[in-house]
Amino acid sequence: MPALKKRLERESTVGHLPALEEILHGLRRFTSDPKTTVFQISEQVSRDPSLAVRLLRMANSAYYTRAEPVVSLEEAVLFLGVEQVRTVSVTMGCVERMSPQDKSGFKWPDFWRHCIATAYVARILGRFFHRKHADPELDYIAGLLHDVGKLVIAMLFPDGFGYVFNKAREQKLSFCEAEQNYFDTDHAALGGWYLERQNMPPAVFETVRCHHNWTLSVENQEIAAIVNVANHFAHENALGCSGNMQERVGSFTEIPSWRFLLDTMTLKEDASIIEQRLREESQRLGGLVEVILPGTTAPLTVTPPSQESTLPAAAIPHAPGSSSQLALPG
Numbered sequence: 001m002p003a004l005k006k007r008l009e010r011e012s013t014v015g016h017l018p019a020l021e022e023i024l025h026g027l028r029r030f031t032s033d034p035k036t037t038v039f040q041i042s043e044q045v046s047r048d049p050s051l052a053v054r055l056l057r058m059a060n061s062a063y064y065t066r067a068e069p070v071v072s073l074e075e076a077v078l079f080l081g082v083e084q085v086r087t088v089s090v091t092m093g094c095v096e097r098m099s100p101q102d103k104s105g106f107k108w109p110d111f112w113r114h115c116i117a118t119a120y121v122a123r124i125l126g127r128f129f130h131r132k133h134a135d136p137e138l139d140y141i142a143g144l145l146h147d148v149g150k151l152v153i154a155m156l157f158p159d160g161f162g163y164v165f166n167k168a169r170e171q172k173l174s175f176c177e178a179e180q181n182y183f184d185t186d187h188a189a190l191g192g193w194y195l196e197r198q199n200m201p202p203a204v205f206e207t208v209r210c211h212h213n214w215t216l217s218v219e220n221q222e223i224a225a226i227v228n229v230a231n232h233f234a235h236e237n238a239l240g241c242s243g244n245m246q247e248r249v250g251s252f253t254e255i256p257s258w259r260f261l262l263d264t265m266t267l268k269e270d271a272s273i274i275e276q277r278l279r280e281e282s283q284r285l286g287g288l289v290e291v292i293l294p295g296t297t298a299p300l301t302v303t304p305p306s307q308e309s310t311l312p313a314a315a316i317p318h319a320p321g322s323s324s325q326l327a328l329p330g
């Protein structure tokens with residue numbers, strides 16, 4: 001375990017990060033028990049006006065084609081189904097709980113768009129394969145939280161996060177490369193560490209830890225590969241932005257994780273049909289994400305950093321040449 005993580009643990013830093021138990025609670029909040037009526041779920045939803053508004057907007061969005069508009073909450077719940085109700089509730093809970101106050105110019109609303117799109121694609125993708133332990137909710141949560149390590153860094157070391165963000169832009173590095181250069185660890189490792197301490201299921205924290213290097217996952221390689229593909233797909237189709245300033249990426253059909261899924265798992269459809277369906281989804285997903293994400297109707301007003309990034313060495317956990325106490329041995 002990198003020393004940065006050790007230090008975070010020693011200082012009980014995780015106590016300064018948002019507790020995510022609510023998320024797991026949220027998954028249970030809207031039950032799939034067939035005995036629960038639409039009226040009961042609608043009643044629960046109506047106690048949360050912000051959720052109710054989003055569900056109504058979602059039911060009437062272009063993502064779903066309907067001849068008649070949905071006007072009542074009950075109708076919206078019936079139309080969308082309990083899974084979507086749960087998804088929107090959990091997603092909003094995450095977004096609202098984790099809002100860093102850094103001044104780096106990093107576009108957090110775009111970051112969340114990327115995460116939500118990745119989550120949807122992971123869940124859609126997961127359903128195309130016959131899997132022993134399929135759990136669409138875990139696919140969604142792992143996709144939603146795959147980049148949560150960036151939030152961890154931004155919440156604990158806002159100056160360090162801004163420094164890395166600006167260095168990645170200036171030097172045209174991937175975010176992981178910039179993080180490794182300056183922290184000796186990256187958001188994948190930190191995200192996995194954080195989620196493990198939040199008592200998330202191993203399938204989630206291991207997938208998050210391995211989302212860029214899915215082959216390192218031992219027990220959860222399928223879901224790690226699925227999230228890797230979904231992440232790539234979100235980048236490829238410019239669904240949000242997670243801060244990577246590199247050139248556009250190629251097709252997901254050419255990446256090793258996609259080949260791995262096709263070669264090792266049993267498909268429910270022909271691969272070409274799956275690829276075509278995903279492409280169709282990409283046309284519609286952007287609109288759906290806009291409905292879910294709070295406050296996205298207003299234009300984003302994040303000022304991009306305009307000057308050469310400078311940061312006192314003490315604020316950087318491990319800048320090269322720095323003697324910071326947070327320096328890692330490797």
Ligand SMILES: [Fe+2]
Pocket residue numbers: 146147187188211212
């Ligand atoms: Fe990532």
Ligand SMILES: [Fe+2]
Pocket residue numbers: 114118146147231242
């Ligand atoms: Fe990502």
